Amino acid sequence: MLLNELxxxxxxxxxxxxxxxxxxxxxQTCVRITQLTHVDSLWKALCRKEYNVKTLGNIKTYYCLYSELLYSYGWMLGTFLCRTTPRGGLLEVQYCDGMIQGIQWIVSSKSLKDPLDKVLxxxxxxxxxxxQCLVPYASLHTAQIRKINSDKFVYKCKEKARHQRQIFCTQKHENIFKGIAYKRLNFPKEIPSSLKLKDGSPSPQIITPWLFIAEYGSH
Known part of the structure; x- marks a missing residue:
């Protein structure tokens, strides 16, 4: 029996x-197979298996989600560390409401009891x-992400003029224009129960308020 006869x-x-x-x-083989390869349940399973993305958000189909967003940027999902950045050294990249977002966790208080704040x-x-660069005090503009490998990338703002009025845009804080290198932070296989969902799977947002505490300037 031929494959097309099934x-x-x-x-x-x-x-x-x-x-x-x-x-x-x-x-690319034939019309019938082409139609079947676009069945959305196939791409829903791939989104979940490869990127642990379980919801569509504002995107119409899982095929569009995979082909137009996750295929190019899904490798970024996770938590990354860097040593030089004006906004702290912990970056969480997550999928939310049809977009991939980069959230920087920063120290905002001198108190050890205060949690880290997050900045989109x-x-x-x-x-x-x-x-799209969303650093506070600057209007929406284009940024650049250069992939080194699946665990490393460099983030760079391409429009310095948009940041001229930012409070942290000083000579020593120009790393965002030169490029900030990030390296993936791998969590241990055994995740604490407090960070798991009811079904036992990891929370989609591992970093949550009060999970980390730090002294101001420790990063």
Whole structure:
């Protein structure tokens, strides 16, 4: 029996075992297979398996979510460290409401009992060709992310003039224009129960208020 002679439900069971690259290749074989490779349940499973993304947000289909956002930027999801940045050294990249967001966790108080505050540094939407820099006190503008490998990248603001009025835009805080290097922070396999959901899976936002405390200037 030829592959094209199999019923749709059997073909879908086979396609469920395929990677995104395999599905893209099979989509070029014939009209029927092309239609089946666009069944959204296949891409929903891939979004969850490869990137642990379980919701669509504002994007219409899981195929669009995968092909137009996660395929290019899904590798960034996770938590990263850096040594030189005016906003602290801990960056959490997460998927939220149809966008990939970069959240910088910063020390805002001298008290050891106060939690870290979060600042939205950048976001990437489905239709964006480049990340949008969202650093406070500057209007929305383009940023650049250069991938070194799946665990390292460099973030750089491309429009310095937009930051001229920022309170931290001083000579010693120009790393954001030269490029900030981030390295992935790998959490231990055994995650504390307090950071797990009811079903036992890790929380989509590992870093939460009161999880970290620090002394001002310790980063």
């Amino acid at each position: 019923p749709d439900d059997v073909l879908l069971l086979i396609l469920e075992k395929c990677s995104a690259q395999d599905l893209s290749s099979l989509a 540094m950048f976001e990437i939407a489905e239709s964006d060709r480049h990340p």
